[in-house]
Amino acid sequence: MxxxxxxxxxxxxxxxxxxxxxxxxxxxxxxxxxxxxxxxxxxxxxxxxxxxxxxxxxxxxxxxxxxxxxxxxxxxxxxxxxxxxxxxxxxxxxxxxxxxxxxxxxxxxxxxxxxxxxSGKTRWIRIINTLTSQEQRLEVCSEETMNEILQRYLYYNSHATGYTWKHNCVTLDMSKTLTENGIPDEDEDFYNSRIDQDLFTQSICLYFNDDLTEM
The missing domain is CATH 3.10.120 (Flavocytochrome B2; Chain A, domain 1)
Structure with a gap:
């Protein structure tokens, strides 16, 4: 479908x-x-x-x-x-x-x-390339899977498929959404606590696979 x-x-x-x-x-x-x-x-x-x-x-x-x-x-x-x-x-x-x-x-x-x-709700995330130390802040749709977020990130790194995507050292399931991968949307909590959510954006780390077939 x-x-x-x-x-x-x-x-x-x-x-x-x-x-x-x-x-x-x-x-x-x-x-x-x-x-x-x-x-x-x-x-x-x-x-x-x-x-x-x-x-x-x-x-x-x-x-x-x-x-x-x-x-x-x-x-x-x-x-x-x-x-x-x-x-x-x-x-x-x-x-x-x-x-x-x-x-x-x-x-x-x-x-x-x-x-x-x-999108019924968008989210901001930080994508950190551990190989180059480059960081990109990205607005994504909460309904999107990690693979769809990867497609967005290709604009900034055309070799993004050659990396393993992790959050808190756990490899992400690229067929699932951020929430399904255990990355909660804390915007409402930050708002109720009057905390600047921009200072606590969830981060995803990319680890290079060193596989030339992915390039």
């Missing part, structure tokens, strides 16, 4: 231009760049552009997974609630003959735009 890719809110926020626009909602991350290109110049794309790189879960009803609704005070009818203005694929408040409704699925229900999951 295919495992989804997880993203931090910060990673989503970096995609905030008209040529590269991501949003997140209801726990998922969407690349709406193709949608924006398709409706380029249309005023109905403006609310999406204004929220580029942000979480827009408040636009949706978590139960129905559809746009929030309200009762129109004038007509008494249930209509979509779009306080930032009507946007693409939302029908007009009143019947109109010029509204193009030939799309098959509204974009918020279209899986073609999904690129992954939004």
């Amino acid at each position: 295919h495992r989804p890719k997880y993203f931090t809110p910060n990673e989503v926020s970096l995609h905030n231009t008209i040529g590269d626009i991501w949003v997140s909602f209801l726990g998922k991350v969407y690349d709406l760049t193709p949608l924006v290109n398709e409706y380029k110049g249309d005023v109905l794309i403006k609310p999406i552009l204004e929220c580029a790189g942000k979480d827009i879960s408040h636009w949706f009803d978590p139960k129905t997974k559809d746009i929030q609704t309200h009762v129109d005070p004038l007509s008494g009818c249930i209509k979509y609630y779009t306080p930032r203005g009507r946007f693409v694929h939302v029908p007009p408040p009143c019947p109109r003959t010029d509204w193009a409704n030939d799309f098959e699925t509204p974009w918020w229900r279209d899986s073609q735009y999904e690129v992954g999951m939004l």
